[in-house]
Amino acid sequence: MTKYLLAMMVVAATLPVVGCGEKATPPAPNQTAQAPAAEEDHHHGTGPHGGTIADWGGGVYHVEFTVDHGKKSTAVYILGSDGKSPQPIKADKIMLSITEPATQVELKADPLAGEAAGTSSRFVGEHDNLGIVREFAGSITGEVDGTPYAGDFVEVAGDHGHEH
Numbered sequence: 001m002t003k004y005l006l007a008m009m010v011v012a013a014t015l016p017v018v019g020c021g022e023k024a025t026p027p028a029p030n031q032t033a034q035a036p037a038a039e040e041d042h043h044h045g046t047g048p049h050g051g052t053i054a055d056w057g058g059g060v061y062h063v064e065f066t067v068d069h070g071k072k073s074t075a076v077y078i079l080g081s082d083g084k085s086p087q088p089i090k091a092d093k094i095m096l097s098i099t100e101p102a103t104q105v106e107l108k109a110d111p112l113a114g115e116a117a118g119t120s121s122r123f124v125g126e127h128d129n130l131g132i133v134r135e136f137a138g139s140i141t142g143e144v145d146g147t148p149y150a151g152d153f154v155e156v157a158g159d160h161g162h163e164h
Contacts, residue, residue, distance in 0.1 A: 048084050049077055054140060054151035061087055063140045065096070065153050072131040076107055076140055078121045086112060088119035094142030096125065103129040103138075 047053045051066035062079040074096060080087040088111065096105045107123035115121060123142075135155035142149055 047077065047079070049075070051075075051077070052153045052155045053079070053083055054153035056140070056142075056149040056151040057147070061089075061144070061149065063151050063153070065136070065138075065140065065155070067130055067136065067155075069131050069133050071126070072128055073124065073126045074105065074107070074130055075110070076123045078123070078142075086115075086121035088112075088115045088121040089142070089144045090119050091123075091142055091144065094123045094140060096138065096140055098129065098136050098138035100137070101129050101132065103127055105130070 047062075047064035047066075049064055049066050051064040054063050054065070055061075056063050056078075059081055061081070062083040064077040064079055065074065066076070067074045076094065076096060078087050078089050079085060092109050094107050096107055097103070098105075105125040105127045107125040109120035110122045110124045111120040112122050135157055137152075137154040139150055139152045141151075
């Protein structure tokens with residue numbers, strides 16, 4: 001009987017550790033607010049400026065990536081939860097990271113007409129790699145009211161108003 005109780009205690013003690021074979025992933029330090037992984041495959045279609053839409057903070061905001069290959073420039077628009085309306089934020093800059101070719105561009109605030117002083121829903125930047133005619137993929141990061149946000153985007157041919 002003692003061996004049976006000892007065996008049961010060992011089994012009971014190891015159950016929380018073994019679980020169903022899945023490891024719990026601790027939250028990363030300084031983790032940014034972003035869409036749940038299940039939304040990565042969700043396709044928002046073309047944005048109001050003809051660009052590619054990504055979630056920022058699980059839909060709290062949306063960001064729209066647009067590119068002008070001829071001018072080697074980009075404009076990223078901050079949109080509201082509806083993915084259509086401009087949503088000015090208090091920020092001087094946000095960051096664009098493109099995976100291939102590996103490129104980082106600091107985008108500076110370029111407010112639309114009528115946006116309150118110190119806020120902007122449009123951020124612009126230039127880089128030679130933006131002149132490459134291709135579908136880009138990457139992430140857009142920024143901070144709103146002390147909260148960091150990140151959103152991944154993937155351009156899809158035909159979705160953004162220019163052919164590749």
